[in-house]
Amino acid sequence: MYPMLVNSRNLFFGAAIVLGLVASGPVHSFDDGAEVTIDYRQGLMRALGGNMAATAAIVVDGAPFRDNLSTHTRYIADAxxxxxxxxxxxxxFGETDALPSVWEDVEKYAELSRESHEAAVALHEAVEQGDDAEIxxxxxxxxxxxxxxxxxxxRRD
Ligand code: HEC
Known part of the structure; x- marks a missing residue:
């Protein structure tokens, strides 16, 4: 009997922890998926920023990591x-800096996204070909x- 009690107590605490997390979440009725989606896209954007910074250090400032360049440009092209x-x-809504225009001006958003991707693919190809001026x-x-x-x-800061 005793192990059963321990188990149900663990279950109870488990449930309490889950409820506690839910209760301390955002006040508005917020689809759980949206929060993790925002976390994910901000993480991805920061990764873009990091790969751009690493690329700049190599191609603009001459950091001696040329062998890593295509790893950075491939990531940017893929992401x-x-x-x-x-x-x-x-x-x-929630912890996002995305402006409402993202969902209002869908076509322009898609176009700028496409342009960025095409620029990233072109850069990656230049890196693969080793053409410094093109890079x-x-x-x-x-x-x-x-x-x-x-x-x-x-949104601007
Ligand atoms: C088509 C539009 C678009 C393009 C292209 C784009 N971004 Fe972003 N970026 C956004 C939006 C919108 C946000 C705000 C996202 C949010 O807070 O939910 C953002 C956020 C960011 C952030 C902040 C992330 C954080 O910590 O909150 C960084 C860094 C960033 N972008 C870097 C880049 C880099 C580098 C590129 C180009 C390689 C790029 N972005 C291309 C729309 C874009």
Missing amino acids: TVDIPALFPEGSD MAGFRTLGQSCRSCHEDFR
Whole structure:
């Protein structure tokens, strides 16, 4: 009998912990999936930022990690393949810096996403071909494409 009691007590505490977590969550009725979606896309965006910074250190400042360059540009090309998919309906409030325009001006958002992805693919190809002038030009075009989207679709600090 005793082990049974321990088990049901663990179950009780388990349930209490789960309820506690739910109770301390956001006040508005917030689809659970939206919060993790926002966490995920912000993490992905930070990874884009990190890979851009690493790329800049190599191609602009000459950091001696040229062998890693294609790892960074491949990530950027892969991760930008469908940015709008990271912004589903219902993920427009809570801890997000995405502006309402993301869900209002869907076509422009998709277009800027596509431009960024194309710039990233072009940069990655230039890296694969080892063409320094193309790499520098591609890096600048890509950086500009990130900024263009943030200007219209991300809240400024
Ligand atoms: C099509 C639009 C779009 C493009 C292109 C885009 N971003 Fe973003 N980015 C956003 C939006 C919207 C947010 C805010 C997301 C949120 O807070 O939910 C964001 C957030 C960020 C953040 C902050 C993440 C955080 O910690 O909250 C960084 C860093 C970032 N982007 C880097 C980049 C880089 C680097 C590129 C280009 C390689 C890029 N982004 C391309 C729309 C875009």
